[in-house]
Amino acid sequence: MLEQLIQGTSQPPTTLADLAHAYGQNAASDPQASLADLVERAQLARRLARLQGVRLAQDGMSQVSRLEAQATAPIVRMEAVGLAFDRTTWSARIRREQTGQVSRLASLQPATDAKTHTSNLGSANEEALLTHLQRLHPEVSSLAEEHLARLPSRTQLIAKSYLDSLRRLRAHGEAFLDHVDSDGRIRATFSQIGASTGRMACTAPNLQGIPRGRDYRASFCPKPGRILVLGDYSACELRILAEMSKDQSLIGAFAEGRDVH
Secondary structure, three states, X not given: OHHHHHHOOOOOOOOHHHHHHHHHHHHOOOOOOXXXXXXXXXXXXXXXXXXXHHHHHHOOOHHHHHHHHHHHHHHHHHHHHOEEEOHHHHHHHHHHHHHHHHHHHHHOOOHHHOOOOHHHOOOOOHHHHHHHHHHHOOOOOOOOHHHHOOOOHHHHHHHHHHHHHHHHHHXXXXXXXXXXXXXOEEOOEEEOOXXXXXXXXXXXXXXXXXXXXXXXXXXXXXXXOOOOOOOOOOOHHHHHHHHHHOOHHHHHHHHOOOOOO
């Protein structure tokens, strides 16, 4: 069997879909794989790549595939090395956010209730906000946009700010620290064409979705003696579109430095 696999003489799946399914089934098998299993996986991967190459050529995507292949090695290294992360800075931001939530709730309390309800100020959730709003405005029955719109402007701003704070802490709060490895680095998973637009996607955690602002990004830090460098192509996709379409108006706009957006 091993000799047949190495020579590729066993009966392989013939379509791209069937081969992808066979490869997935094989790769998900017993992790204590034998040499024969490993060889079979390699053969399946090779056949899969061959059929993919045919399909890419048919779709005129061979050059795109080659460009993506060149990016694979640095992306793999980026995943393996990870990004240094400062837990202390992140936790300090969370505490500031929580303190702000308490202040927002306190500002919604009637003066006569200032002492009576201070024990509830630490409950950071929608129910706590609704409770405090109802002390001022008993007619409020929910936090839906149409209900908040009936409140005085100042109260609306406080309520919306509080809800925004809740969302920030749920997305980038204490749970985010679970992604930090024992060496103090975060190793996310990057998918080269994970988005429907063809852009890269990032998960566990989504490092591409970290909010702007120093409060968040100060937690991502280089090693001593090194710096982080930010680079970004200006209107990259539209420039590629201009080049491929040969649209003279679009090309002229870029040549003149105009903002095509």
